[in-house]
Structures are given as C-alpha cells and as structure tokens.
Amino acid sequence: MELEQSMFGLSVMGSRLAGLNKKVALAGVLALHWFVFWLLNGLDKFLNTDNFFGVDFKNKLKGPQDADGLLANLGLGDGWAAPIAVIVGIVELVLALLFLAALVNLLQRRAESSDALSACLTLSVLFFAILSAGAVLFGDRAAMEQHAIFIIALLASRFVVGKSAAEA
Numbered sequence: 001m002e003l004e005q006s007m008f009g010l011s012v013m014g015s016r017l018a019g020l021n022k023k024v025a026l027a028g029v030l031a032l033h034w035f036v037f038w039l040l041n042g043l044d045k046f047l048n049t050d051n052f053f054g055v056d057f058k059n060k061l062k063g064p065q066d067a068d069g070l071l072a073n074l075g076l077g078d079g080w081a082a083p084i085a086v087i088v089g090i091v092e093l094v095l096a097l098l099f100l101a102a103l104v105n106l107l108q109r110r111a112e113s114s115d116a117l118s119a120c121l122t123l124s125v126l127f128f129a130i131l132s133a134g135a136v137l138f139g140d141r142a143a144m145e146q147h148a149i150f151i152i153a154l155l156a157s158r159f160v161v162g163k164s165a166a167e168a
Contacts, residue, residue, distance in 0.1 A: 025106065025164060026160055026164060027106055027113075027114065027117055027160065027161050027164045027165075028103060028106045028107065030117070030157045030160060030161065031099050031102050031103040031106055031117050031120070032103055033157075034095075034099045034120065034121070034124065034154075034157065035096050035099035035100050035103055036096075037096075038092045038093070038095040038096035038099060038124070039092075039093065039096035041092045042089045042090070042091075042092030042093035042095075042096055043089075043093070044057065044089070045057055045058075045085045045086065045088055045089025045092065046086075046089050057085045057088065057089075058081040058082055058085045059081075061078075061080070061081040061084060061085070061138075062078045062081045069081075070138035070139070070140055071138075073137075073138050073139045074137060074138065088131075091127060092127075095120065095123060095124055095127065098119075098120045098123065099117075099120050101116065102116040102117040102119075102120050103117075105117075114161055114162075114164065114165035115165075117161050118158060118161055118162065118165075121154050121157055121158045121161065122158070124150075124154050125151055125154050125155065125158075128147045128150050128151050128154070129147075129151070131143070131147050132144055132147040132148070132151075135147060
C-alpha cells in the first residue's frame with residue numbers, strides 16, 4: 001500500500017513537472033538566462049564601484065597603479081578606458097533588451113519567437129567574436145578563454161532553441 005501511494009505521488013509529481021515544462025519551455029529559460037547575463041554585464045560597466053559587483057573593466061584596461069594595463073599594449077593612453085567601457089556596456093545592454101524582447105515573444109507564444117531568440121544568440125556570438133579580437137589585440141589570453149567558453153554556451157543554447165522549434 002505504501003509503495004503504491006509512493007508511486008502515485010511520483011506519478012502526480014511527474015505529471016505536474018510535464019505541465020510545467022509545457023508552460024515554461026527550456027528556450028524561455030535560456031532567454032531569461034542570457035537576458036540576465038547581458039543586463040548584469042552591461043550594468044557592470046556603468047555601476048562598478050567598490051560597493052558593486054563584477055570586474056572593474058575600466059581599471060582592467062588601465063591597469064593597476066604603478067603598472068601598465070591592456071591599453072598600454074596597444075600604445076593607447078588611459079583616457080580610452082572610459083569610452084571603451086561605455087561602448088561595450090551599451091552593446092551589452094542592447095543585447096539584454098533584445099533577449100528580453102525574445103523572452104516576451106516566447107511567453108506570448110508568437111510564431112517568430114524562436115527565430116528572434118536565435119537572432120539574439122547569433123548577435124551574442126558575433127559580439128563575443130569582436131571581444132575576442134580585442135582580447136587578441138590587447139594580449140589578454142584569459143579573456144580569450146572566457147570568450148570561447150561563452151561562445152560554446154551560446155552555440156549550445158542555439159542548438160537547444162533549434163531543436164525546440166523543430167519539435168513545436
């Protein structure tokens with residue numbers, strides 16, 4: 001009797017999970033993830049202080065006091081750090097907004113929602129390719145590795161979105 005009730009409980013839980021999966025598709029979760037990723041990365045460029053989060057991108061470009069940063073590798077002065085950070089931050093916030101729009105499309109179950117999400121993922125890969133080129137020019141090999149990992153994650157996300165669209 002206990003085993004039967006236990007199995008019934010698992011069956012009910014399984015059907016509830018299946019119902020949840022129909023309401024919240026993996027593509028939507030991925031859109032939410034990349035929205036938050038780009039939003040926080042973009043805000044990081046503008047709100048980075050001692051009390052905030054993330055990497056201080058401007059200081060990474062300038063370098064620590066008494067040492068040269070990444071800009072010095074190209075013979076550029078520290079005055080370039082703030083404009084570069086602003087440009088990168090704006091692009092990241094635009095990507096966040098695009099992912100938010102794709103997420104809204106997914107939640108409204110619009111026909112083009114998978115295409116919109118795929119476009120956002122493609123733009124993200126393109127942006128990481130541009131950042132990778134910058135990392136090569138600046139001589140920042142650690143950033144190259146990070147960008148490659150993010151590109152792999154974006155390609156995996158793109159694969160999932162494509163599979164989800166084909167199954168729909």
